[in-house]
Amino acid sequence: MKYWFKYVKPYIAYFITGPLCMIVEVIGEVLMPFLLSRIINLAESGNLTVEKSIALGLAMVGTAVIMMLGGVGGSYFGAKSAVYFASDIRRDIYKKIQSFSFANIDKFSTGSLVTRTTNDVTQLQNFVNMLLRMALRSPGMLIGALIMAVSLNPSLATVFAVSIPVMLVGIFILISIGFPRFQIMQGKIDELNNTVQENISNQRVVKSFVREDYEIEKFSSANASLKKAGMSAMKALIFMQPMNTIIMNLTVVAVVWFGSKMALSGSMPVGDLSAFVTYVTQILMSLMMITMLLVTSSRALASAKRIKEVLDEKVDLNDDNARYKDKRIDKGDIEFKNVSFRYYKHSADCVLNGINLKISGGSTVGIIGSTGCGKTTLVSMIPRLYDCDSGEVLIDGVNVKDYSLYNLREDVGMVLQKNVLFSGSIEDNLRWGDMEASEKDIISAAERAQADKFINSFNEGYDTNLGEGGSNVSGGQKQRLCIARALLKKPKILILDDSTSAVDTATEAMIRKAFAETLSGTTKIIIAQRISSVMNADMIVVMNEGEITGVGNHDFLMENNTEYREIYQSQTEGKGV
Ligand SMILES: Nc1ncnc2c1ncn2[C@@H]1O[C@H](COP(=O)(O)OP(=O)(O)O)[C@@H](O)[C@H]1O
Numbered sequence: 302m303k304y305w306f307k308y309v310k311p312y313i314a315y316f317i318t319g320p321l322c323m324i325v326e327v328i329g330e331v332l333m334p335f336l337l338s339r340i341i342n343l344a345e346s347g348n349l350t351v352e353k354s355i356a357l358g359l360a361m362v363g364t365a366v367i368m369m370l371g372g373v374g375g376s377y378f379g380a381k382s383a384v385y386f387a388s389d390i391r392r393d394i395y396k397k398i399q400s401f402s403f404a405n406i407d408k409f410s411t412g413s414l415v416t417r418t419t420n421d422v423t424q425l426q427n428f429v430n431m432l433l434r435m436a437l438r439s440p441g442m443l444i445g446a447l448i449m450a451v452s453l454n455p456s457l458a459t460v461f462a463v464s465i466p467v468m469l470v471g472i473f474i475l476i477s478i479g480f481p482r483f484q485i486m487q488g489k490i491d492e493l494n495n496t497v498q499e500n501i502s503n504q505r506v507v508k509s510f511v512r513e514d515y516e517i518e519k520f521s522s523a524n525a526s527l528k529k530a531g532m533s534a535m536k537a538l539i540f541m542q543p544m545n546t547i548i549m550n551l552t553v554v555a556v557v558w559f560g561s562k563m564a565l566s567g568s569m570p571v572g573d574l575s576a577f578v579t580y581v582t583q584i585l586m587s588l589m590m591i592t593m594l595l596v597t598s599s600r601a602l603a604s605a606k607r608i609k610e611v612l613d614e615k616v617d618l619n620d621d622n623a624r625y626k627d628k629r630i631d632k633g634d635i636e637f638k639n640v641s642f643r644y645y646k647h648s649a650d651c652v653l654n655g656i657n658l659k660i661s662g663g664s665t666v667g668i669i670g671s672t673g674c675g676k677t678t679l680v681s682m683i684p685r686l687y688d689c690d691s692g693e694v695l696i697d698g699v700n701v702k703d704y705s706l707y708n709l710r711e712d713v714g715m716v717l718q719k720n721v722l723f724s725g726s727i728e729d730n731l732r733w734g735d736m737e738a739s740e741k742d743i744i745s746a747a748e749r750a751q752a753d754k755f756i757n758s759f760n761e762g763y764d765t766n767l768g769e770g771g772s773n774v775s776g777g778q779k780q781r782l783c784i785a786r787a788l789l790k791k792p793k794i795l796i797l798d799d800s801t802s803a804v805d806t807a808t809e810a811m812i813r814k815a816f817a818e819t820l821s822g823t824t825k826i827i828i829a830q831r832i833s834s835v836m837n838a839d840m841i842v843v844m845n846e847g848e849i850t851g852v853g854n855h856d857f858l859m860e861n862n863t864e865y866r867e868i869y870q871s872q873t874e875g876k877g878v
């Protein structure tokens with residue numbers, strides 16, 4: 302509770318006003334049957350005058366108006382509090398996610414982060430809204446109506462001594478059956494959400510592998526088990542409403558039975574009896590509302606817990622202890638000193654195993670090796686997408702952890718293997734690299750990435766809108782746009798992780814040439830599958846299963862490294878190169 306108070310505090314006035322307005326409504330609601338009963342009693346005894354009926358009528362109209370104002374105010378402030386409260390939480394989750402490292406994100410999975418930011422917050426918002434409207438209203442009505450009923454006729458009120466406990470026991474039994482079933486259902490909803498999320502964001506892959514049927518199957522089974530869980534939870538609660546109704550009706554029958562006898566004997570006015578019947582419904586209805594509130598709160602608590610997990614997640618990668626916060630990368634020398642890393646801290650096998658490597662500033666380095674050998678992981682250590690477990694990564698002789706994350710990532714341009722563009726124009730996307738870039742800079746970057754030509758072939762040129770994730774350009778075009786975007790950063794270290802795999806070799810050679818001519822001061826690290834992409838590099842690193850098995854230029858490796866020679870031969874066979 303204390304935890305959430307900081308989100309309540311700014312709107313505390315609304316949080317208090319809402320329930321107070323509800324109290325006004327409740328007072329009216331309890332007063333109304335009483336006023337009506339006065340009129341009936343007067344009529345019964347033949348004492349109803351025009352003046353009296355006007356006065357009582359006006360009192361009822363007045364009460365109704367005040368009640369309405371209370372109701373409107375209560376709903377308004379309740380909704381307003383809930384909406385503001387939720388919006389702040391959503392903002393904080395989003396902010397928190399922005400500060401997450403890759404490792405943090407891996408831990409939650411994207412699907413679950415989306416669900417937590419949207420669905421869980423909405424769940425909590427609805428609960429707060431309901432709570433503010435009901436928390437005082439239902440107990441208030443329960444107590445108010447009880448007091449009125451007892452003061453109207455204490456002996457008749459003894460019926461509640463039977464019906465309230467019966468109802469509470471019934472509700473308790475149903476909830477203790479239904480509650481665990483609801484929790485199972487909540488888990489199934491999560492499962493379904495994850496399936497849907499993953500499928501929809503990867504529709505292209507699903508289609509290209511013609512896996513629709515399989516995916517429908519997967520969805521159907523998640524959907525079926527949700528249906529089953531939902532039905533099972535419902536079966537328990539299906540009795541709730543009828544049970545309450547029957548208890549209520551039986552109570553009314555009992556009240557009318559005993560009450561009419563009293564009325565006939567003259568010990569209870571008819572008006573009192575009619576008011577009493579209304580109080581019976583009010584009392585039992587508000588009891589039911591209170592239990593419903595408790596049921597919903599369990600669901601909201603689960604959501605609150607999931608939100609709290611994100612907000613409390615320790616960001617495991619930060620620059621709090623950086624020693625040279627103002628330092629920028631100058632030469633672009635890189636050194637890996639005995640670097641080891643694993644994604645799962647409990648697994649025995651290292652993804653990187655005691656890596657030692659020196660790269661001098663301004664040089665071009667190729668990295669080659671089979672898929673899964675750790676190339677991407679190795680370069681991820683440079684801009685600190687992940688931190689190594691042991692050893693250290695130095696840039697210009699300074700540990701990467703001693704740079705501010707901002708400066709480090711500003712100066713290291715990385716074109717990720719799984720890179721994406723954002724919806725918006727091509728120019729907007731390129732500007733991600735540098736918001737202040739001039740038109741000349743943008744065109745120059747695009748030219749060097751060999752993207753200028755195809756951009757100009759589009760009708761709208763640089764204003765062409767890209768679909769979600771850059772869906773309306775080809776794979777090779779997308780890669781070139783990503784390279785141009787990285788170039789605009791004017792990085793001191795440029796890492797291309799398999800970034801020209803979909804670009805034809807002739808175009809790729811032109812990109813390499815442009816790099817050689819215009820990026821002499823930048824350290825260039827190029828991960829590639831094709832030997833031709835790295836053949837002319839100053840230094841080539843051969844990797845295998847998390848270790849470096851060879852370092853040298855092409856001629857040296859051809860002489861001394863069997864693995865490199867084999868890759869070369871397998872790629873050049875029959876081509877006469
Ligand atoms: N985010 C991740 N979480 C867990 N394991 C990963 C992750 N990324 C890569 N791996 C694993 O680490 C190993 C090295 O992967 P990676 O560096 O991507 O190889 P490469 O780039 O050489 O193909 C692989 O076995 C891969 O399955």
Ligand SMILES: [Mg+2]
Nearest residue numbers: 676677678718
């Ligand atoms: Mg890779």
